Amino acid sequence: VPDDDHVETEEVLLAKQRFMHPE
Numbered sequence: 001v002p003d004d005d006h007v008e009t010e011e012v013l014l015a016k017q018r019f020m021h022p023e
Helices: 002-020
Strands: none
Touching: none
């Protein structure tokens, strides 16, 4: 299911953003 993969990618992107911009 590509949709599931897309969701996982978004989560990874969010995690990376948090890592790059920790608050």
